Amino acid sequence: MHPTLPLLQATDFPAVRRRPLDTLQVNLGYKCNQSCVHCHVAASPQRTEMMDAETIDLVIEVLRERRVALLDLTGGAPELNVEFRRLVVAARQLGVRVIDRCNLTILSEPGQEDLAEFLAAQQVEVTASLPCYSLERVDRQRGEGVFDRSIAGLQALNRLGYGVPGSGLVLNLVYNPQGAVLPPPQGPLEADYKRELMQHFGIQFNQLFALTNMPIQRFGSSLISKGQFKPYMQLLKDSFQAANLDTVMCRSLVSVDYQGQLYDCDFNQMLQLPAGAPALRHLRDLLGNDTAGAPIRVADHCYGCTAGQGSSCGGALAA
Secondary structure, three states, X not given: OOOOHHHOOOOOOOOOEOOOOOEEEEXXXXXXXXXXXXXXXXXXXXXXXEOOHHHHHHHHHHHHHHOOOEEXXXXXXXXXXXXXXXXXHHHHHOOOEEEEEEXXXXXXXXXXXOHHXXXXXXXXXXXXXXXXXXXXXXXXXXXXOHHHHHHHHHHHHHHOOOOOOOOOOOXXXXXXXXXXOOOOOHXXXXXXXXXXXXXXXXXXXXXXXXXXXXXXXXXXXXXXXXXXXXXXXXXXXXXXXXXXXXXXXXXXXXXXOOOOEEEOOHHHHHXXXXXXXXXXXXXXXXHOOOOOOOEOOOOHHHHHXXXXXXXXXXXXXXX
């Protein structure tokens, strides 16, 4: 795989500083039951990195001591970590809002047959990857059979009340473009998804998040192989919107890797760029240091979050 960090480090991206900590985004491990072309984590069934029980205990301690409002669980497939359910239960007992970044096919993996029921019982918000409502496009990006299994997963979640008005169970979907282009406007795309999924499969959901593909890891390497890296970076820079700087996720979020090391965002984690504040290197540091006002480490890939309508873990930053 082609390294992308050397192409990103020299940057003119504006300086950004932190606000008070609101969200802990925890990567529970890089093992996944899928290998997606656009995956910035380069997750796959062959990856073995997983967060251990001792680090999970420290996550829980940070949630309690810092009174973190939101725990955002990601991977890989975070549910493959044997400590996933214990962490979810502990966080919910603390009153923490929990998001599970779910790839949907995990719901039908052996040993995960009761996962959907567990998530519903704990009132975990599900943010699920579905790059298109077309079988051909999804299977091309994520592997043969993924679309049918994803639809089955969504229908199972709907039966439990996820995405159904008044249920209190939140189901959001995530869209990623299939090439070196910006995502289309999120609002009209969400309307298309809701129409097509309801008409053909009877599926309901709350919101669609349109995310920009980051020029790092597997996707960045693919761009280099195709000679598209520089044109894509130029597209991101030409589409920069300064107003998006106010709402980028790194201002109030800290990303934690499977070893407990801290980063300013999930993308920096994948590039192994430590947090911009020297005092924030490990989960333990969050117990004794305030994050507000700390510098955020930036590089050229940050243009991906600020291009056009903007992009964060919660979708577009601007209408």
